[in-house]
Amino acid sequence: MKRVTLLALATALPSMALAEAHMAGEGPAVSYGQRPAYLIDKMEDGELKQKLMSCEGQTPQRTAFSIGHRGAPLMFPEHTVQSNLAAARQGAGILECDVTFTADHELVCRHAQNDLHTTTDILVTDLAGKCTTPFSPAGEGTEAAAECRTSDLTLAEFRELSPKMDAANKAATTAEEYQGGTADWRTDLYVDGAELMTHAESIELFDSLGADFTPELKSASVEMPHDGFSQEDYAQKLIDEYKAAEIDPSRVWAQSFNLDDVKYWIENEPEFGAQAVYLDDRYEAEDDDEGLIDPNDPATFKPTMQELADMGVNYIAPPMWMLVTLDEAGEIVPSAYAEEAKAAGLNLITWTLERSGPLAGGGGWYFQSVTDAIDDDGDYYELLDVLAQDVGVAGVFSDWPASVTYYANCMGL
Structure with missing residues (x-):
């Protein structure tokens, strides 16, 4: 009986220390686990593989370059307390709550309404x-x-x-x-x-984990206004919950696929609007829609990158495949879209690494512009290296943040 008691106490102590660290905003200890090494082992021999292998003994550090996409949903139920704890333990310096609302207009974390x-x-x-x-x-x-x-x-x-x-x-x-x-x-x-979370609860949790915030205002499935709750009310309530929690606006990257939401924040909440992220989804337009973007044809970028910058947009976040293409030698290189965005002074964030599963089949949707160069899980790091070094993205969403954290630590990002 005494042995059981001592064992229980010994088991509890790390949790107690972790809880105290959370309360102090220090966050949990960072660990890579096995997956980064697994991906590196799968890479073809070369300079990048050698560089990544040389960092095997480094001490993991949290980094804002690594963004938890719905937490760590490769293995954990998305937008849960546990998924975000896992992401923080993998070194994600920014965590995401996709924000939608209930029948009584309370904000909760779900990828879609x-x-x-x-x-x-x-x-x-x-x-x-x-x-x-x-x-x-x-x-x-x-x-x-x-x-x-x-x-x-x-x-x-x-x-x-x-x-x-x-x-x-x-x-x-x-x-x-x-x-x-x-x-x-x-x-x-x-x-x-x-455990599920409200948006306000996610703010409290992420802050306790020492992480910053990237909430995404999701499109409503119901017609707006909804029982008197307008789109502007919705966008404002998201910001108000950070104000209520006394979170510094410099720690918040509010996102939306709706450019009007981003413009609302820029005009009405300029401190938060300065880091508002336009999730550019114009690649989904119909073929006969003038808004359809070809990532290698700047003539299709309407509004142009410079026009977005002139609106006050400082961050845009397209999917990974929009930022890259293949050159004549079949190598992954930045797309015209990426080059135009950088020329306009826009900061780039991209999504979503490790959402595709095994890459033997070419990577699917997230790799569609470079499919011919993708045939192995080690290519996750090949693409990430181009995004970081050649495109110059400021951060990468991942379903398993440890892989991005490892890369960022190794490269000094």
Whole structure:
């Protein structure tokens, strides 16, 4: 009995010390784990591999170059306390809460307002009846489907949910079966006990972890204004929660795909607007839309990079593939988009490393402009090196921040 007591005490002490460090804003100790070394081992022999191997014994340090994308969702349920703890322990100096709102207009961390059916257990709870579109089973020629929004629930109801890995079994015939579908290169190992967060709670947590903040104002799935809650109210409430927590604006990079949100912050909250990030998604426009961007044709950049800068935009954040292309020798090099952005004095942040899983098949969506050069997991570092050294990005979102942290520490970023 005495041995058990002593063991319990010894086990508790590190947690107590960690909690005290969190309260002091120092953050947890940083550890790389196994993945960076695994990726380096997979690289082709060369100068970059040798450089990264030479840093194996370095002491890990937190870095703002490494940004936790929804925490560390390669292995942990996204936007949970545990996912962000993991990201902080991997050295992410900036953490993300994607912000949406509930039926009573409280701000919570979710990647989309309408993702509760794939990121929580709502369909197997008593709250399933509140979903915008109830669960329907797979049938002949049809997939299982549902749509559940945070705006379907009050904050109190949202808190009743349990998070899970973002996935769905589209062949499911029951709501219980629909809970599956996690990609085989992810895991459900860390789902048990994961905790959802409000935006205000994320601010408190990230601050205690010694990290800075990059909240993203997500597009609403409901028509705006929503019960008198306008888009401007929404954008302002996000900033107000940092003010209430007395967070210095220099620690906040508020993001939005909606340029009007960014302009609102620039005009109405200039201290926060100075670091507001325009998530440029004009690559998703239709082929007949004049806004469609070809990352290698500056004539398609409307508004131009200089026009964005003249609006007061200082940061833009396109996906990785927009910033790179292949030269005639098949080497990864900066795209015209990247060159024009830098020429206009815009700071670049990009997303999302390690969201593609194994790269043997070319990397998929996030690597689409350089697919012919991608055939191995070691190429994560090949691309990251071009983004950091040649494109000159200020930070990189990652689903497993340790890999970016290792690179940034090794290169002195």
